[in-house]
Amino acid sequence: MPIITMEGPELTKEQKAKLIAEFTNKASEITEIPERAFSVLIKENPAENVGVAGKQLSEMKE
Template identity: 55%
Template sequence: MPVITIDAPKLTKEQKSELVKSFAEKASEVMGLPVEAMVILIREVDAENVGVGNILLCDRQ
């Protein structure tokens, strides 16, 4: 703990690495906790499985 969860579109491995590095180090700095304590879960969500307002995201694109 802390646990950070990211629900996002499909990402490349490089994008995931960059997010994990940046989020873990910023959270460690702000919370004064060791970076090793950070757990980050990435959930890639299809546009068909996201609603923004009353419409599916895939139908907005």
């Protein structure tokens, strides 16, 4: 069972649904593995949990 993992910012329910559908469709198309075999995991990271250049991403957005 192939697993696709996306790690990034917090997303809306609609964005998650679109990512899951499109990741699954494209991966199936490229690999010729049926869509039903794929699982998609979305790991969300709040901006205060991400550091870039020694600063929290939430600080950099302000």
